[in-house]
Amino acid sequence: MSGKHLNLKLKIWRQSGPQTAGSFVDYQIEVSPDDSFLEMLDELNNKLESEGKEPIAFESDCREGICGTCGLVINGQPHGPIPKIATCQLHMRNFNNGDTIWIEPFRAKAFPVLKDLIVDRSGFDAIMNAGGFISVNTGGVPDANEILIPKEIASASMDAAACIGCGACVAACKNASAMLFVSAKVSQFALLPQGKPERFRRVEKMVKVMDDLGFGSCTNTYACEAECPKGISVTNIARMNREYFLAKVKSKELEV
Amino acid sequence: MGWLSEALGSSIGKKFVMGFTGIGLILFLIFHLVGNFTLYGGPEAFNGYVHTLDIVKPIIRVIEVGLGLVFIFHIYNGIKLWWENKKARPNDYKISAKSKNTTFFSRTMIQTGSIVFIFLVLHLATFWWLFNFSGEPHEKGDAYYAIVVEWFQIPWYAIFYVIAVILLGFHLNHGFQSAFQTFGWNHKKYFPFIQKLGTVYAVIMALGFASFPIYFLFFYGGN
Ligand code: HEM
Ligand code: SF4
Ligand code: FES
Numbered sequence: 001m002s003g004k005h006l007n008l009k010l011k012i013w014r015q016s017g018p019q020t021a022g023s024f025v026d027y028q029i030e031v032s033p034d035d036s037f038l039e040m041l042d043e044l045n046n047k048l049e050s051e052g053k054e055p056i057a058f059e060s061d062c063r064e065g066i067c068g069t070c071g072l073v074i075n076g077q078p079h080g081p082i083p084k085i086a087t088c089q090l091h092m093r094n095f096n097n098g099d100t101i102w103i104e105p106f107r108a109k110a111f112p113v114l115k116d117l118i119v120d121r122s123g124f125d126a127i128m129n130a131g132g133f134i135s136v137n138t139g140g141v142p143d144a145n146e147i148l149i150p151k152e153i154a155s156a157s158m159d160a161a162a163c164i165g166c167g168a169c170v171a172a173c174k175n176a177s178a179m180l181f182v183s184a185k186v187s188q189f190a191l192l193p194q195g196k197p198e199r200f201r202r203v204e205k206m207v208k209v210m211d212d213l214g215f216g217s218c219t220n221t222y223a224c225e226a227e228c229p230k231g232i233s234v235t236n237i238a239r240m241n242r243e244y245f246l247a248k249v250k251s252k253e254l255e256v
Numbered sequence: 257m258g259w260l261s262e263a264l265g266s267s268i269g270k271k272f273v274m275g276f277t278g279i280g281l282i283l284f285l286i287f288h289l290v291g292n293f294t295l296y297g298g299p300e301a302f303n304g305y306v307h308t309l310d311i312v313k314p315i316i317r318v319i320e321v322g323l324g325l326v327f328i329f330h331i332y333n334g335i336k337l338w339w340e341n342k343k344a345r346p347n348d349y350k351i352s353a354k355s356k357n358t359t360f361f362s363r364t365m366i367q368t369g370s371i372v373f374i375f376l377v378l379h380l381a382t383f384w385w386l387f388n389f390s391g392e393p394h395e396k397g398d399a400y401y402a403i404v405v406e407w408f409q410i411p412w413y414a415i416f417y418v419i420a421v422i423l424l425g426f427h428l429n430h431g432f433q434s435a436f437q438t439f440g441w442n443h444k445k446y447f448p449f450i451q452k453l454g455t456v457y458a459v460i461m462a463l464g465f466a467s468f469p470i471y472f473l474f475f476y477g478g479n
Contacts, residue, residue, distance in 0.1 A: 076353030175341035216344030242440030
């Protein structure tokens with residue numbers, strides 16, 4: 001295949017459990033530039049296992065940038081140095097022979113480390129359960145195009161819905177704020193007619209749960225947008241703020 | 257009104273308070289700078305300006321109380337946000353790539369704000385206090401202009417003043433557009449303009465305020 005093999009030094013965060021202290025462990029590895037980042041970790045794990053050592057725990061599923069499980073912080077950047085891709089889409093050709101690569105888990109109070117590079121992102125599920133849905137009563141199947149939606153609105157909603165819930169926005173933010181994720185989810189529904197009936201309750205509840213889980217507050221540094229593998233725009237955060245103010249002024253519910 | 261305090265205490269609410277008070281301070285700075293330019297008109301112009309403000313003193317006092325509250329809310333909320341946001345990431349990364357995905361200005365709001373705060377205390381303790389509550393201007397006979405000149409000719413005071421207003425410019429460069437984003441006024445049609453306007457505003461404020469100590473320290477030859 002193309003190119004020479006790369007000799008790399010990896011410094012990987014190892015932590016045996018949620019309560020134990022972790023530290024970086026050095027590994028030396030030779031990889032093909034055609035390897036993906038996760039294939040490199042697979043190869044390293046095969047080697048570790050053949051030596052009878054504990055393999056490195058990391059998450060992945062689809063390996064094509066759609067499931068959102070594979071987030072790692074690579075040299076300080078969630079999903080590595082290339083914009084708009086997930087860790088599983090990163091290839092070793094983007095590194096140079098002799099490089100040292102630091103691999104860390106996402107770090108946030110709301111994303112506790114479970115083991116090595118795996119963090120507990122169930123906080124996102126709790127936020128979704130609070131309002132990331134529309135309630136549809138069963139009945140006849142509606143006709144296609146019964147509800148007319150302008151193309152720009154549909155596109156804006158789909159752009160927001162491209163969020164894969166990976167948590168890189170939280171990992172990148174200096175405040176560990178989840179605003180980009182939550183705003184993408186609020187926006188994808190709030191833009192569409194089907195999402196309008198519950199728009200106020202949705203944003204109030206989702207923000208409440210987000211705050212309770214210990215995510216930080218946004219200070220508009222826009223690190224989230226820069227590191228998001230799906231290029232979710234911070235204009236969604238602006239939209240969520242508008243929705244939130246409107247909800248606070250207009251919604252009938254006094255307690256959320 | 258429980259819903260209101262709850263709303264303003266939420267993550268977005270606290271941001272709203274920051275933005276709202278920040279815009280209030282931004283408007284105040286414009287009036288303050290325009291007024292200060294009378295310093296370049298010499299003692300009559302500046303003392304005349306101070307006298308004009310004296311005539312409407314009751315109104316000024318009300319504005320001052322409002323301004324004080326705005327500052328207190330801005331500073332209290334800013335420190336609270338900073339502290340809570342630190343706690344949201346108890347273990348920081350070994351390797352930081354912050355310079356790759358954020359601006360220097362956005363990362364240093366608490367530092368620039370804190371130095372502006374120290375400056376503010378000193379500023380009030382000198383000019384504001386001396387003008388309003390000490391006998392000094394009257395004893396020396398309409399000495400407002402003279403007091404300003406005297407302080408600005410003290411090198412450490414002038415240099416600290418210049419540094420502080422430049423850092424204020426850093427604060428404003430991020431803060432201006434940040435407030436718009438917080439209010440939800442971000443649209444790709446006009447947001448790039450807002451960002452540029454914020455930078456222009458920040459530069460004008462920093463250079464405008466810095467020009468006074470620089471003038472009196474280096475270029476002022478006396479009356
Ligand atoms: C004349 C003085 C000041 C002006 C005009 C000003 C203006 C602003 C503006 C417009 C923002 C952005 C608000 C937003 O993002 O919605 C801001 C943020 C901030 N200010 Fe100030 N400020 C001043 C003084 C101070 C002082 C004295 C402190 C003291 C600690 C301070 C601390 C902060 C902090 C920490 C933030 C960031 C909060 C955030 O982005 O969420 N500021 N300021
Ligand atoms: S907004 Fe982007 S970075 Fe955040 S969870 Fe969604 S896809 Fe990941
Ligand atoms: S493994 Fe599914 S997004 Fe990377």
